[in-house]
Amino acid sequence: MNIEFTSKQKEFREEIRAWLSAHVPKKRLKSFDTEEGFEQHRDWERILAKDKWGNVNWPTQYGGRGLDLISWLIFEEEYYRSDAPLRVSQNGIFLLAPTIMEYGTEAQKARFLPPMASGEEIWAQxxxxxxxxxxxxxxxxxxVRDGDHYIITGQKTWSSRAAFADWCFALVRTExxxxxxxxxxxxxxxLNSxxxxxxxxxxxxxxxxxxxxxxxxxxxPVENLLGPEHGGWGVAMSTAGFERGLLLRSPARFQSAAARLVKLYKSREKYLSSGVGEKVIQAWIDTERFCAATYQLVSRVEKGASISSESSANKLFWSEMDKQMHRTAMTIMGAQAELExxxxxxxxGRWLDGxxxxxxxxxxxxxxxxxxxxxxxRVLGLPR
Amino acid sequence: MDFCFTTDQQDLIDAAKDFFDGENTLERMRSISKGQKVESLWPQFAELGLLGIMALESDGGMEQPLVLMAAIAEAAGYSGLPEPFVEVAGITVPISSSPEKLISGSSKLAVLSELRQYIDHNLVNGTKVKSIDPLRNLVKVEGIGSDKANYHGAVLSAAQLIGLSQRMIDISVDYAKDRHQFSKPIGSFQAIKHHLANVYTQIEFSRPIIQLAAINGGINVHIAKVTAIDTAMMAAETAIQVHGGMGYTYEVDLHLFMKRAWSLCGEWGDRNYHMKKIEQYVLQGDAKLGPGNTFN
Incomplete structure (x- = not known):
């Protein structure tokens, strides 16, 4: 056990910090769930990709820097510290990409990963x-298979980013x-099919x-099948593991919100009842716990462990923490909480959005x- | 950056855990709780070198860091070990300038501190007080501790609380598989499952911050203790609810672990003490908060 960052990792932190402070847009972008905001965020992805900052842990041939996951955590910390825009490409880079790397053919990797990294193709689930x-x-x-094509019929819903995205990764019944x-x-x-x-x-x-x-x-076309035909459940569960377990929600996002919450508290302290301070502290404590646990999980993954059912505990922890933290902010804002x-x-209105x-x-x-x-x-072994 | 135990360290932790669980059986704890005499495990602690885990190699110890001792304290907590082993091996030995007698098991000593009011009567003299924990024989003490003792005490009590929490969940899971109502094991009901899953999650997110506290000290020590207290109280309350009426009796073993948890919540700084430290740090101080500060 050694919790020192290597000198290379420290240099990496300095480098990304300097780059972000020079490049993060001074004005907050519009929400990526609007047409205009979506394109603004796509442009930001292009800027990130141009200097190879978009996916530091990806192999270099697909637009990454080939770094380990600890470096990715450092990147995330500096990214959220700098208040950089949210990643409109998140469904692709965090959920689909790991699955393509695990199950995709060489041709699929070469076809799909580079435009995903550069923001040219944005994905929906x-x-x-x-x-x-x-x-x-x-x-x-x-x-239904028809020669070298599938013919797809049916309906999907709650498909995140699909209003403006370019592609989707779907789970469908082939058999x-x-x-x-x-x-x-x-x-x-x-999505323009x-x-x-x-x-x-x-x-x-x-x-x-x-x-x-x-x-x-x-x-x-049949070449768009990812992983084994009729074996999509296993492929999807691998995506779900990433989604719940690690990549989608790194600790930095919540730690940065907790630090903002402390500032919000301090600015309104004289109006607040006595229990609010402890709620603020609890939010901060939980983000620190989440950070420590994530570094431990990443250390294990770097040593070859895989993420399985424990990703469910991860998802439970960050989602409940995030809700409590934002509820506390709503409490602090009082009558102003409803204002956009x-x-x-x-x-x-950022806390309200949050x-x-x-x-x-x-x-x-x-x-x-x-x-x-x-x-x-699956973990505690209670009967179904 | 590698925030995991080495294989050698993990082997040592596993061996200690097997030893505690194998020797300090439920039967043994039940006997002690009824006031029956049992054989002390102290000679074996000495023989296995466990008392010298943290002592310098030149003093005949294993010179292991506090983070490893914390994992062993968790295992001791899990087994409900009544002997003050964590106390001596993790607190007294590391601050003692001549720990030979402590390591060899020929003497046992506790460390006084302003963060503790009661100590096991085998370790110091004083006026007897009665704990609800039938495995604790206490005396009232007063004293001033050192920073190092207080630091070790807080981390190791937190670690024991997490071991106890895990044990309370494990025995609740066993009970929920076994106990039938409405012709089904009660563990098949989602109401029971979700309670236990929530505690499991809190435990999983307590261990790493305790390890970080053991390595880095500082504010993490206070986070670790507050977190462990909240997790243990939640585990205990969930466990008694899962056990239903049986949990409210001496008929099942839950109370032994629950009462130990209550005891450790107050020792080496209670929730108020540690929470106030965090309050000063987060709300009143100008500490750097936010991403990138946890491991720096």
């Missing part, structure tokens, strides 16, 4: 259906007559962060109830 939310194995959207976890496949689909209709869905903040996707005999940007608003988004945390990537079931059954 297309798993849930109206009848398949928590019960994801109830997926009905089907893909006729199959049920539940069997017979599913993961297929990569261009003929027969594919998208209907944006306004989220809690009023912006179309989701879309509903309608597939009416959409033709997709403009007169009297605090940080232009609070609304924190309410999604316990739902997306598998609801927290599903995570608790996974932990109870």
């Amino acid at each position: 297309a798993w849930s259906e109206n009848g398949a939310g928590s019960d994801m194995a109830a997926i009905r959207t089907k893909a 006729e007559g199959s049920s539940r976890h069997k017979g599913l496949s993961k297929i990569l689909i261009p 003929k027969g594919l209709l998208r209907r944006p869905i306004a989220q809690l903040d009023g912006d179309p962060g989701f879309a509903e996707l309608f597939f009416d005999e959409v033709r997709v 940007e403009g007169l009297d608003s605090i940080e232009n 609070y609304m988004f924190s309410l999604a945390g316990p739902i997306y990537a598998g609801t927290n109830e599903i995570q608790r079931n996974i932990l109870a059954e």
